[in-house]
Amino acid sequence: MACWIWYFGDLELYHSCRMHMRRDEFDYHFPPFWRLDDAHKNVVFRKEFVLENAGTIRVHANGRGMLEVDGRRYPYDGREIALDEGRHVIEAKLMSEEVPLLFVKGAVESDETWDVSCYDGRWVKAGANWFFREADKCPVKFPFIYKELQPASVEACTDGVLYDFGRESFGPVTLADTAEDTCVWYGESREEALSPEAILQQRIPAGGECRLPARAFRYIRVSREVGIRAENELLPLRRRGKFSCSDVRLNRIWDVAHHTFHLCSREFFLDGIKRDRWVWSGDAYQSYLINRYCFNDREIMRRTILALRGRDPVPSHINTILDYSFFWIMSLEEYHLMIDDTEFLRRVWPLAVSLMDYCLARRDENGFAANEGNGWIFVDWAEMDKEYAVCAEQMLLLRALEAMAHLAAVVGEDSSRYLREFNGLRGRIDEFFWDEEKGAYIDSYASGKRNVTRHANIFALLFGYAGKKRERILRNVLLNDAVPAIRTPYFKFYELDALCDAGETDEVLRRIREYWGSMVDGGATSIWEEYSPDEPMEAQYGMYGDKFGKSLCHAWGASPIYLLGRWFMGVKPTSPGYRTFEVRPQAADLDWFEGTVPVGPWLGEVHIRVQGGVCTVCATVDGGTLYWQGREYPLEKRVPICVGEA
């Protein structure tokens, strides 16, 4: 099937580069503080093939150049070109200031079997994507869908007119005319739209109709009466995961989380839609996990992985953050588990190796990823003793090494180096960071403070590195109120994941209700970047020194989708691509729940309903095993199973 093709990785870099240039605040733009790679501008595509019958082709391109069919030259004008039966060679020489893209349809069709070169002496297989299959829909324009939004209310206000569109949205606003200078203020909250300190605002000089760039808003304030049209710009994604239960609040949380997550799922998995609209590796890693339980979309995952990594040589840690390099490597393993796409892994393997080389080359004398000129040690927005080597980073490095060893085996490369590094580091972490007296991992050994936070301990549990220390860590840290609470949804993701893994599902439901529940009770139509249930919502719009700096629609807040899918519906792949998977439902304190979880890349689904002690499960694919009340039940394709006692 014909699809648009490009130099492998380049369409992703092109869109990433353009998208990262769009962040604006107040009257300036805000560039990312890391290198943005762009697409190659001059490439050549090549295909040799044999036709059994004569036929014709039509060739379209983004860019210009010459199409050579058996040595004869054509422009890229979509004309019909006749081909006899027999052997043919097409060389499509193509250059573009954007990104060279090719589409061939007919007797031979463009797809990922074509070769492409950027004239560096190497041919690689083209990048391609079933998403882009129409000649007249060139992927240089990202194919969002648009839907006009109707305001829920319009009111006159001081300095203009205020529109409330009822819930968090993202898209372009069009002013019918700009006969006079006009100002537009965007608000994720009413207070923001009414304030001159709204993060997103634009002054439009007098002129004709004006369509503003797509931005995040629930509220729009316009400085004068003028017709406006607001549209929602959305990535067409199929909502495959579903969940409902006896707790209507939890249902509301699921819906709001899903809305949040869809808004943040665009060219790539973004952090949030007001700002930064950037791709962050740590945020993206959580999005991959959430994606499993709602869209199960492989394409956005591939796009995000490629965009984040950029080209060699490695210019800095991913997003300049040490932890985010490790998450990128871990992402590949998650991708493999979800998709089972060894071919893609083979293609990005050299990028993984060079990134891990970059990380390993920057270790200290004890073999730790330390804080000396080594990028930003983020971990979380939290108080933490970050002097020199930080334990949470070593946990992530350890996990990334384990992932490299595993991936090496998958792609048929030598894994012994990574295993050796893994084993060495694992011992050194315990030696330097484990505090036997506190029964917990400390943040830093260099400072002498022996401070304990939750982060490294959560990772130790979650990644399975705690061993016999498991119970002590749980008791001394995760279930110990004396250890400062996690405040960001970002790290709550890992904390609740670890608690679920430890069987604390009731506690997790309680925390979800407390944190997310109080957010949706307060009227949030999307999940916030950070939130404190103890403060009034309107008192916590600020962040990063700006009165309305906080993002009120942040992907990492959508973790309930993951938690409910992974631990309550209980579905997870147990071999790559869901060739096998388990369904281990847990009702916790819920009277009933039912839902659907996508399984595998090819539109498989598993439906689960639990009520009382009875569990009903049906999968559209083979490979599942249901675990219920201590027993296993193999799932057969499309054969419902109903087990348990009420």
Place this chain on the structure above:
Amino acid sequence: MACWIWYFGDLELYHSCRMHMRRDEFDYHFPPFWRLDDAHKNVVFRKEFVLENAGTIRVHANGRGMLEVDGRRYPYDGREIALDEGRHVIEAKLMSEEVPLLFVKGAVESDETWDVSCYDGRWVKAGANWFFREADKCPVKFPFIYKELQPASVEACTDGVLYDFGRESFGPVTLADTAEDTCVWYGESREEALSPEAILQQRIPAGGECRLPARAFRYIRVSREVGIRAENELLPLRRRGKFSCSDVRLNRIWDVAHHTFHLCSREFFLDGIKRDRWVWSGDAYQSYLINRYCFNDREIMRRTILALRGRDPVPSHINTILDYSFFWIMSLEEYHLMIDDTEFLRRVWPLAVSLMDYCLARRDENGFAANEGNGWIFVDWAEMDKEYAVCAEQMLLLRALEAMAHLAAVVGEDSSRYLREFNGLRGRIDEFFWDEEKGAYIDSYASGKRNVTRHANIFALLFGYAGKKRERILRNVLLNDAVPAIRTPYFKFYELDALCDAGETDEVLRRIREYWGSMVDGGATSIWEEYSPDEPMEAQYGMYGDKFGKSLCHAWGASPIYLLGRWFMGVKPTSPGYRTFEVRPQAADLDWFEGTVPVGPWLGEVHIRVQGGVCTVCATVDGGTLYWQGREYPLEKRVPICVGEA
């Protein structure tokens, strides 16, 4: 003095990338078959400074982002920003889909002392150029000058109207209206413009006024009567070199060569203006030498050097041609001799090292740059035995190694490696390629044919590697009609240079008259890519399989400017930047000549007049030495000297 600044090398890459996308032929575009690097899209400029007095600045940019002055953020809107006296820091974060460019004017000004980073963990000094000093003339648009051309004649012809603009030109043609579909054919010759096989032609669909892309032409044919306006688009370059003499034909050659050379001197030194309009390293090397004697412009030289080299890692030989990598390295030495700009050399030194590493890594078991998967062995458009290692390539590698050793010393790096390689290779060349019986270097030892062409022998003489073999080579090869003649102006450059060096100035004048003289006698208004005095001009428009494929305006044809300046006016720098230079006039068979040669980068000039045995010289700078009739005369600034006997 404020000037526009950019990431070092990026403005050159940006314009090179765009320019190389413009070649068109018939109805398609013709992409280069090598990698085109583009500018970084996201960079940050930085300057710390202390103001003695309070002041203001205005900041302009190509691109968008945020300007941080002492931590406060501004858009790039050129507003006045006040600065107190004392210490300040400006960080200008800037992204562009084209090339990020910054201009700061006022209390502190943008120049090459600013730092810039593409977020790869390194700061480098900014690229800057006195050429771009005005806020409203952003160098993203290359600052050509335009002059309307008046047709010398207009005539009706079959299928349209033919305009003759009197001489070779380059620029945009504007059609007053395109009420109907219109076709435009360009011709460097009348025959080409009248032919449907004109290389440059465009069909314009019906519409309004239409300005076509700048192209080469002397003749324009339009398919129907419609007002056209043709403009000449030219780089503003000061015509500093002058020459006139008692031979009016030679004067005409100088003028036509100068016109040719100016047309081909644009964003960079191009090969020709009809096609390819590409930058070729071998062609550019000759342009650098010609440039010495007419424009003496350092900026176009720097631009060309940077554009040709591109970024690391080396993707292929320069222009994919083995010889052209060597010429690039040699260019740096020529640049240094002409400009004395150690700072620039230091900046490109790593690029020279990696290119030479690339060349050395691809040698064969005898240490020769051989023909195995090693790019295109060009040397010249000539019959030559190119089996395996080719002698001319080794001569160039030897010369490039010598240049590297010299440049290493200039920039304070270790030259021993290059000297060692040089000495080893020099011996091996004689061992493998010198034929004692023929008294000449052979093309190839591998084939067993022991074929002799002029090329390697010319290089041996020219680069001073012939030693005691000098006279034999001259007699057996260069002055031996049995050895096939050089046919391209490209290689005639080196041949005539070598003959001049051997004292054969009368012979060189004879050959210039024969070859170039017959071209201008035939009515050429620019020098051709290739030419045979023995055939009618209208029979030799073809090349590369196209009836009008030959470029009739080709920079490498402008060598008489170099030859007359270097060997007849006799001026050459004897230390970098013309701190010292020699003037060694030779009248040969001319009754008289006079001229001006630029000396040094800072608008120095030396005026020379020779008539009979009397030589009059005056230089506007110190450092010159006149050699006349076996004696030396030191030249004092602005003190005319008149020596010799009539």
